[in-house]
Amino acid sequence: MGVGRRQNRIEDITVKIVLAGPKGAGKSSVAAELAKLTGLEAIETDRLIEECFERDTGEKHTCREIFIEHGERAFRAVEKKVAVELGETDWKLIVCGGSSLLDPASRRALRRNAILIYLTADPATLWSRIAEKGLPPWLRGPDARAQLDENVAYREELLSPFADAVIDTTDKTPEEIAHIAMQHIVEELAVRCRAANTYGDIIRVTTFGESHGPAIGAVLDGVKPGIEFSAGEIQKQLARRRPGQSEVTTPRDEKDQVEVLSGVFGGKTTGAPIAMAIINRDHDSSKYEGIKDLFRPGHADFTYYRKYGIRDYRGGGRSSGRETAGRVMGGAFALQELAKRGVRIVAHAVEIAGIAAQTCDYDAIETNPVRCADPTAAQRMVQAILAAKDDNDSVGGVIQLDIHGLPAGLGDPVFQKLDAKLTAAIMTIGAIKGIEVGLGFALTRMRGSQSNDNMADGRFVTNHAGGITGGISTGQTVTLRLAVKPTSSIAKPQRTLNERMENRPIETHGRHDPCIVPRVIPVVEAMAALALLDAWEVQDRLRPGWNGPGQAG
Numbered sequence: 001m002g003v004g005r006r007q008n009r010i011e012d013i014t015v016k017i018v019l020a021g022p023k024g025a026g027k028s029s030v031a032a033e034l035a036k037l038t039g040l041e042a043i044e045t046d047r048l049i050e051e052c053f054e055r056d057t058g059e060k061h062t063c064r065e066i067f068i069e070h071g072e073r074a075f076r077a078v079e080k081k082v083a084v085e086l087g088e089t090d091w092k093l094i095v096c097g098g099s100s101l102l103d104p105a106s107r108r109a110l111r112r113n114a115i116l117i118y119l120t121a122d123p124a125t126l127w128s129r130i131a132e133k134g135l136p137p138w139l140r141g142p143d144a145r146a147q148l149d150e151n152v153a154y155r156e157e158l159l160s161p162f163a164d165a166v167i168d169t170t171d172k173t174p175e176e177i178a179h180i181a182m183q184h185i186v187e188e189l190a191v192r193c194r195a196a197n198t199y200g201d202i203i204r205v206t207t208f209g210e211s212h213g214p215a216i217g218a219v220l221d222g223v224k225p226g227i228e229f230s231a232g233e234i235q236k237q238l239a240r241r242r243p244g245q246s247e248v249t250t251p252r253d254e255k256d257q258v259e260v261l262s263g264v265f266g267g268k269t270t271g272a273p274i275a276m277a278i279i280n281r282d283h284d285s286s287k288y289e290g291i292k293d294l295f296r297p298g299h300a301d302f303t304y305y306r307k308y309g310i311r312d313y314r315g316g317g318r319s320s321g322r323e324t325a326g327r328v329m330g331g332a333f334a335l336q337e338l339a340k341r342g343v344r345i346v347a348h349a350v351e352i353a354g355i356a357a358q359t360c361d362y363d364a365i366e367t368n369p370v371r372c373a374d375p376t377a378a379q380r381m382v383q384a385i386l387a388a389k390d391d392n393d394s395v396g397g398v399i400q401l402d403i404h405g406l407p408a409g410l411g412d413p414v415f416q417k418l419d420a421k422l423t424a425a426i427m428t429i430g431a432i433k434g435i436e437v438g439l440g441f442a443l444t445r446m447r448g449s450q451s452n453d454n455m456a457d458g459r460f461v462t463n464h465a466g467g468i469t470g471g472i473s474t475g476q477t478v479t480l481r482l483a484v485k486p487t488s489s490i491a492k493p494q495r496t497l498n499e500r501m502e503n504r505p506i507e508t509h510g511r512h513d514p515c516i517v518p519r520v521i522p523v524v525e526a527m528a529a530l531a532l533l534d535a536w537e538v539q540d541r542l543r544p545g546w547n548g549p550g551q552a553g
Contacts, residue, residue, distance in 0.1 A: 002478045008113060015063040015192070016086075018094045018110050020101055020159070021119035022152045023136060024129035026169045026177065038093060043097040049075075053278060060182045067137045076103070084109045088541055098155040099160065104225075107270055111162060112202075112222075115188050117181050118163035121170040121220060123149045133272035135260075164188050178234055197318075199327075199425065202537040203334065207326030209277075211315035212285045217277035218326035220263070220333060222537075225271030228240070229264045230336065234276065243323060243513075246369035250386045250513045252288035253282045256325060276329045280322075285314040287510035292508050293498045298488025300430075305499065321430060321516065324523040331526020334533040342405040342531065347524045348373045348515050350481070354383035371518045389514035392507075394487035397517040399427075401480040401524055403532070406467065407547045410473035410535045417471025418478075418535060425531040426482060429523055432517050434483035438466025482524065487516050512543035 006059050017040065019027050028044065035042040046063045054060045056078070065282045067075045070379045076099075083100050086092070087109025094110065098118075101107045110116070121129075127145055130136070139147055160166050165184035174179070183236035191370030198206040202222050235258055242256040242310050243249055263274030281446045292313040295302040299320035304311040311317065335345060349372040350357045350367045364375045372378035381397075411418030443451045443464065453469070454461040460476055467478035489512035513519065539546055 001216075005285055014094045015189070016090050016114045018096065018114045018116045019119060020096050020098055020110075020116065020163075020182075022098050022126060022148075022155060024126035025119035025121055026078070026129070026174060027095045027097075027119055029066055029174040030169070030181065030523050031093055032176045033174045034181055035093055035181045037178055040093040042090060042093040042095060043086070045079070045082055045086070045094065045100060048086070048336060049078050050111045050262055053078050080106050087112045087213060098159055099413065101159050102155070104271065107162065108121065115165075116163045117184060117394050118156075119162055119169050119177070120152070120160075120166065120168045121168060123152065125170045126152060143525045161406050174463075179383035182247045196492055197528075200530060202541075203530065203534045205327065205330030207323055207463075209280075209323070209326070210312055210317040211280075211320030211322040212283040212288075212312070213280060213317075216322060216325050217275065218329040220274040220276070220330045221270070222373055223263070223269050223274060223333070225269055227269045227337070228267060229260075229269050229274070229333065230267075231258065231264075233259050233336055234260075234329055234332040237328050237335070237522055237526065238278075238325060240366075241328050241519055243424075243511075243519070245518070248369050248382055248513075248515055250511045251521055254278075258329060266268045274333070275399045276326075278325055283315070284510070288314050291508065294504055295496050295498070296488065296506065296508055297494050297496055298485075302497075319430065324429065324520075324526075325413075327429075327530070328522055328526045331523075331529045334529035335525065337528055337533055338536075341536070342502060344404040345401070345528050345532075346404070347371075347399050347521045347528075349378075349381065349521065350400045352381040353388065353395035353516055354517060355380045355384055356398075368516060370515070371521045385508055386514040389484075394403050394490050394512075394516075396431075396484045396486040397516060399482045399484060399521060399524055401478075401482065403467070403478035403528065406473050406475070406478055406532065409546050410532070410539055411468065411470075411472040412470045412535070412542075416538075417468075418473055419466075419471060420532045421535055422478075422480065422528060425527040426480070426524055429520060429527060431484050431487075432482050432489075432524075433485045436481050437468060438479055439464045440466075440481065467549050484517050484520055487513050 003409055004332065017034070017038065019031050019034070021027055031042045049063055049066070050061065053066055063071065063075070064096055077468070080103055083096070083106035089205065090113055100110060101168055111246050123167055127148055135144060165181065167177060183524055197208070198204055198220065202219045206219045208218070211357070238256045238258055244251055244253045258276050258278055261275040261277060263270055263272045278370060295305070299316055301311060301313070301316065304319060315322070338345065346362055346365070352370055355377055357372050357377040358375040360539065361375070362373055365371050365373050368375060368382070369377035370378050371380045372381060385395055411421070419437045423437070426432055439451070451464050453463060453465050460474060463476045463479070464473070467474055467476040489508045489509050489510065493511050494506050498504050
């Protein structure tokens with residue numbers, strides 16, 4: 001059974017397998033067997049260190065000779081250089097010593113998109129294997145055995161928590177160990193292919209928590225160390241999404257005060273996962289007791305129950321819009337990073353309850369409760385929302401997303417096109433039911449001579465494509481329009497089924513938004529920012545220094 005790129009569902013992820021562990025753990029012999037099972041090329045870091053040293057100095061030495069003749073410091077520098085280079089590879093089987101993982105920069109590089117398997121053995125077995133092949137230069141003197149035991153214990157305590165699997169190779173053949181490792185690899189790939197609560201390839205955000213549970217939050221991973229991190233900016237974006245903002249939103253009074261639990265020290269990122277959480281303080285589950293066996297129309301109650309055989313009836317659990325607070329936490333950081341690069345992301349309501357905006361003034365967006373750039377239309381939108389609320393009903397609308405300052409060159413054909421990444425990210429928001437890019441469906445009513453964006457005088461003349469052509473940004477403003485459905489929770493009588501599939505009437509009472517459009521807007525901006533920052537990180541690795549002159553604006 002192989003795990004190459006061609007295997008079904010695996011092609012959507014990138015991964016490398018890293019075999020690490022102390023000397024004597026059997027890494028090389030296990031790697032040889034594992035290479036047969038996976039079909040991946042096995043790469044020994046020792047060989048790359050020797051090649052790198054020869055390339056840099058013109059001297060051909062073994063790792064042992066480099067360590068003895070040039071010192072540990074010189075050896076570790078080359079070791080780190082090789083590790084960082086390997087961090088950019090994928091679909092390789094990398095064999096490295098435990099010392100490579102002791103250096104934080106090397107560890108981050110080798111763990112990037114990696115399945116890390118740590119091999120070990122009991123001290124007596126390790127000593128026997130090492131002594132048979134010759135002691136390494138750092139093991140000398142009458143207490144060499146004690147040194148080894150101490151070193152192995154230290155490395156195992158430090159490094160095993162980073163491993164996806166730890167395998168004891170004592171009394172096992174390389175073939176047996178390789179099959180055990182293969183089982184772990186298959187299990188890990190299965191999980192990663194279905195990491196449904198995590199978004200992103202390099203900058204990854206995982207959200208957690210339920211609407212009526214004790215807390216909600218997010219874990220942001222893949223962020224480089226040393227980046228300024230402002231909890232205040234995170235809170236600012238959360239305040240735009242929080243309930244209880246105005247008469248057109250739910251009266252649930254959650255302050256949504258974020259607490260940063262890890263990954264930040266002294267106002268800067270450490271390179272560790274950034275965990276953020278909000279304690280749910282104003283949840284009232286009593287309104288759901290009377291309908292806990294009923295499937296609420298428009299909600300995910302029925303589909304969750306059919307998929308999992310169990311569901312959290314208190315506000316929908318994970319399917320609740322409250323989950324999006326975690327997205328805003330991660331997206332707020334992405335918005336800050338993109339702003340440093342000259343990118344501005346603005347979402348605003350252009351239609352609610354059939355009332356369309358006629359003008360666009362960004363300065364007006366945060367001055368009205370519906371976040372519309374047309375103040376006059378905003379007043380009419382508010383009245384339409386309140387009318388629906390009085391009728392125990394709800395309304396939907398259309399959001400426009402404008403992305404300014406994005407350079408040309410972002411997006412990866414053919415299955416990671418920028419418009420595909422943006423729309424996929426935004427369609428994960430529960431209330432979104434449709435998206436068009438640029439002129440979208442209006443293009444179907446044009447001829448090619450009308451729809452094509454001509455170019456002249458070093459720039460595009462029009463922007464019908466919405467700033468993306470061939471799945472790659474053009475340097476123009478990226479524009480999307482999103483269809484937001486009416487809020488599903490309404491007190492108006494409806495028909496439904498219970499868990500025994502029997503007909504039942506239902507009214508959903510509680511504290512719900514009569515229109516979700518205003519609170520979806522910061523979530524849309526957050527998901528767009530996460531998609532763009534992730535695409536930017538991919539491009540930086542593909543072509544360093546790509547964002548230069550020659551942009552067509």
